[in-house]
Each structure stands twice: as structure tokens, then as C-alpha cells.
Amino acid sequence: ETAANAASAPGVTVNLWNWNWKSVARECTDVLGPAGYGSVQVSPPNDSMSKGGSVWWDIYQPARYTLTSKFGDEAAFKNMVDACHAAGVKVQVDTVINHMTGQGATSYGGYGFSKYNYPGLYSSWDFHSPTCGIDNADYGNNAWRVQNCELVSLSDLNTGSDYVRGQIAAYMNKLTDLGVDGFRIDAAKHISPDDLGAIKSRLKGSPYIHQEVIYGQGEAVQPSQYTGIGDVDEFVYGRKLKEQFTGQIKYLQSFGQSWGLSVGSDKAMVFVDNHDTERKDASAGDGTLNYKYGATYKLANVFMLAWPYGKPNVYSSFTWSNKDGGPPSANGGFVTDTNCSNGQWTCFDREMTGMVGFYNAVQGTSVGNWTDNGGNLIAFSRGDKGWVAINNENGSVTRTFTTGLPAGTYPNVAGGGSVTVNSGGTASVTVPAKSAVAIRVGTSATPSPTVTPTGDK
Numbered sequence: 489e490t491a492a493n494a495a496s497a498p499g500v501t502v503n504l505w506n507w508n509w510k511s512v513a514r515e516c517t518d519v520l521g522p523a524g525y526g527s528v529q530v531s532p533p534n535d536s537m538s539k540g541g542s543v544w545w546d547i548y549q550p551a552r553y554t555l556t557s558k559f560g561d562e563a564a565f566k567n568m569v570d571a572c573h574a575a576g577v578k579v580q581v582d583t584v585i586n587h588m589t590g591q592g593a594t595s596y597g598g599y600g601f602s603k604y605n606y607p608g609l610y611s612s613w614d615f616h617s618p619t620c621g622i623d624n625a626d627y628g629n630n631a632w633r634v635q636n637c638e639l640v641s642l643s644d645l646n647t648g649s650d651y652v653r654g655q656i657a658a659y660m661n662k663l664t665d666l667g668v669d670g671f672r673i674d675a676a677k678h679i680s681p682d683d684l685g686a687i688k689s690r691l692k693g694s695p696y697i698h699q700e701v702i703y704g705q706g707e708a709v710q711p712s713q714y715t716g717i718g719d720v721d722e723f724v725y726g727r728k729l730k731e732q733f734t735g736q737i738k739y740l741q742s743f744g745q746s747w748g749l750s751v752g753s754d755k756a757m758v759f760v761d762n763h764d765t766e767r768k769d770a771s772a773g774d775g776t777l778n779y780k781y782g783a784t785y786k787l788a789n790v791f792m793l794a795w796p797y798g799k800p801n802v803y804s805s806f807t808w809s810n811k812d813g814g815p816p817s818a819n820g821g822f823v824t825d826t827n828c829s830n831g832q833w834t835c836f837d838r839e840m841t842g843m844v845g846f847y848n849a850v851q852g853t854s855v856g857n858w859t860d861n862g863g864n865l866i867a868f869s870r871g872d873k874g875w876v877a878i879n880n881e882n883g884s885v886t887r888t889f890t891t892g893l894p895a896g897t898y899p900n901v902a903g904g905g906s907v908t909v910n911s912g913g914t915a916s917v918t919v920p921a922k923s924a925v926a927i928r929v930g931t932s933a934t935p936s937p938t939v940t941p942t943g944d945k
């Protein structure tokens with residue numbers, strides 16, 4: 489990493505997908521900052537096509553770059569950035585720059601447009617033309633069509649044009665001026681690396697960048713083509729964790745790039761799930777775990793924060809049964825404040841706070857003292873800074889483990905209770921079914937002598 493990149497290192501990112509700005513601000517102050525989250529990733533803040541709140545995906549159809557979205561206006565956005573910074577949390581913005589909206593005529597901000605005509609911003613000559621649509625077969629053999637034709641009929645910006653590059657950079661630089669620290673580049677796979685590199689060269693400062701380039705075996709566009717620009721969202725990571733956590737997690741001992749991950753650890757942003765993958769059918773090969781998997785989902789996230797690979801991104805959003813359905817909203821789709829107790833939001837970020845502290849405490853250490861039970865229980869140390877046991881069995885497991893930690897009594901930061909490590913570094917621990925025990929230096933013990941389950945909620 490260069491010094492400039494190090495300055496914007498994200499730490500543990502949390503993706504508060506579809507939270508409104510007021511709620512993100514409150515979460516930064518009350519939860520994320522105190523827990524030690526390094527960054528929060530927020531949804532697209534620009535004005536988008538409106539479906540009146542019936543769907544979530546209208547936010548991936550930009551109408552213009554004004555910050556009048558269903559999450560709040562520019563003042564609310566700025567307040568959020570300032571509140572997060574005051575809490576020590578950086579802000580990453582999901583930027584939709586490959587395309588403009590392909591449907592509708594009005595936006596959340598009350599702006600009028602039509603396909604290929606966004607008054608004051610873009611007209612028909614700013615789009616790839618003649619127009620074409622991306623076919624499934626193109627992914628296998630035609631990078632040009634993946635990057636120059638329309639993704640699901642969305643107006644495909646001519647990112648080769650100087651004017652378009654200038655407008656996109658102006659939008660991103662405006663966000664930087666408001667204090668934003670980094671960007672997720674939506675649909676980066678559909679923008680050529682040359683075009684994206686040219687846009688990046690116009691950006692102010694040195695924002696942290698992670699690019700959505702979904703890996704597909706043998707495809708014409710590969711994540712590795714984008715690592716010169718920034719990090720890549722590693723989609724293989726979540727697919728592999730789903731396979732293991734619905735199988736036998738003992739195999740995770742060798743988990744790393746050799747498993748077929750698309751980029752190296754230093755270029756990967758990793759996640760158990762995101763808004764697209766959580767909605768894939770359970771049978772889909774590219775699907776992932778999601779909050780509906782309950783304790784298993786939580787254990788996979790514990791593993792992500794304990795195992796040294798990539799930069800972790802924890803996902804926290806609204807609950808759903810209809811895959812298209814939008815978040816809780818009022819007044820024509822404006823997202824209402826996140827409520828963590830009415831069942832409409834997962835607030836999963838709150839379940840991972842102890843493991844965020846673990847992640848921060850063990851940076852710079854490597855894995856040691858690996859052990860497993862030949863099935864679904866694993867345990868390992870991170871140097872002499874932390875130790876974790878993950879029990880994905882349906883029954884509890886009691887063992888004497890080598891933790892590598894100095895003698896003492898430590899609270900279980902993955903749940904409740906405590907663990908006493910003796911002078912030889914070993915500890916006798918009962919890990920309940922479908923739960924985890926994690927201990928780390930820098931914590932003080934809780935009075936409770938027993939370990940309680942972490943799984944159910």
C-alpha cells in the first residue's frame with residue numbers, strides 16, 4: 489500500500505444499505521464509533537428515478553447528481569458525514585456512474601427527465617451509441633459489449649467522453665468536498681478499466697475505492713483487470729463461506745486465494761453478503777448466506793472478522809420477503825428512520841460490535857494454534873492477541889484449547905460469559921451449539937463464569 493492509500497484505509501466497513509441519513513448519523517454516534525468500526529458504506533445519495541417506494545432498486549437508476557434522494561437532502565447528508573467523522577467513522581458512498589435511469593419520468597427530488605435526456609446534465613450524445621443490450625452470452629466472450637451495451641436497459645454513459653468523465657468526476661469531487669472518504673463503484677465491470685482509470689485521475693485527494701466487478705469463471709472481464717485502480721469486491725469469498733458453513737468448516741484451515749478467490753488479500757473487500765447476493769435463490773451457485781440463516785450467518789461473519797483475508801464489510805439492512813420490495817418508507821417512498829426493535833431492520837451491525845474490537849486488536853498477527861474436531865468446530869489464535877472458537881455443530885463442544893493468550897480471565901466478545909486462560913495459555917471451554925467464543929487482549933473480564941450462546945436472536 490502507498491502512504492496515500494494507508495491514509496484512507498477503511499478498517500472494518502459496515503454497509504448500512506438503505507438506511508436514511510439521519511439514521512446513519514445516529515448509528516455512527518451511538519454504535520459504530522464506540523465499537524471501532526472504521527467506515528460506513530452508504531447507499532447512492534444522488535437523485536434517482538422514483539417508483540414511490542415500492543421497490544429498492546430505483547436507487548440504482550440515477551436521474552441527476554443532486555443530493556435529493558429518498559434518504560434525505562444534502563443538508564442531512566452533510567450532517568451524517570460530520571456526525572460519523574466526529575465518531576471516528578469514515579464514510580464510503582455507493583456511486584452509480586455506469587449508467588442513468590432507463591425508466592420513469594420523475595425523481596424523488598421532483599426533477600423531470602426522459603431516457604437519454606437528463607436536462608442540464610446529459611443528452612443523447614453522452615451515451616454509447618448506437619445502443620445495444622448486454623446478452624448473457626456476452627459475459628463469456630465479449631468485453632466490449634459488456635462495457636458498451638446497456639445493462640438491463642439502463643442508459644449506458646459514454647465514459648470514454650471527456651464531458652461525461654468531467655461530470656462524473658465533478659459529482660464524486662462534490663462528495664469529497666462534503667467530507668466523503670471513499671467510494672464503492674457500482675457496476676464497475678461495465679466500465680472499461682481505461683475509462684475508470686481516467687475518471688479516477690480526475691478525483692481530488694486519495695479516496696478509498698472498491699469496485700464491483702463480479703467474478704465469473706472464464707469471463708471476458710476479470711476482477712484482476714481493475715486492481716491497478718483500487719480494491720475489488722470479492723464475490724467468491726461469500727460463495728465459499730456459504731459452501732463451508734452449510735457443510736464442514738474444518739476445511740477453512742487453508743482458506744485463501746488458492747481457493748479460487750479472484751484477487752489477492754491486499755486488493756479484496758470481502759463480505760458474507762450484499763444486497764444483490766442476499767436475494768439470490770438458495771439454490772443459486774452464486775448465492776450467499778443472509779440474515780435468514782440466523783446463527784449460521786452470524787458465525788460466518790465472526791469468521792470473516794477473525795480470519796486474515798481482505799478488508800471486511802459487514803452488511804446491515806432491512807428485512808424482506810419480497811425480493812423487489814423497498815425499505816420501510818412514507819410519503820411516496822422516502823425511507824423512514826431505522827428501528828432496530830420492530831423486526832423491519834436486521835441491525836446486524838450491532839451483533840458484530842465485539843468482533844470489530846477483536847479485528848482491531850489482532851491486526852498484524854497471523855493465525856496459529858489451529859484446531860478442529862474433524863467436522864464443524866474450528867478454533868485458532870491470532871498471535872498472542874486473540875483467540876476464537878466457532879462451533880457450527882448442532883451440539884455443544886467442550887475441550888481444552890491452546891489459546892496463545894497471556895493468563896487471565898477474558899470476556900467472550902462474540903457473545904456472553906468469559907474464559908479463563910491459565911499460565912500455560914490453555915483454557916477449558918464449552919462452546920455451545922451454533923455459537924462462537926472469542927477473546928482478545930485489551931478487555932476486562934465480566935463477572936459471569938460461564939459462556940452463553942451467541943447464535944439465536
Ligand code: LAG
Nearest residue numbers: 545546547548549590591640641642674675676700764
Ligand atoms: C449493480 N451492480 O452492478 C447493483 O448492485 C444492482 O443491484 C443493480 O441492479 C445493477 N447493478 C444496476 O445498477 C438493480 C436490480 C435490477 C434493476 C436495476 C436498476 O437488481 O433488477 O433493474 O437495479 O434499477 C430494473 C428492472 C429491469 C429494468 C431496469 C431498467 O428489474 O427489468 O430493465 O430496472 O429499467
Ligand code: CA
Nearest residue numbers: 635636644678
Ligand atoms: Ca458501460
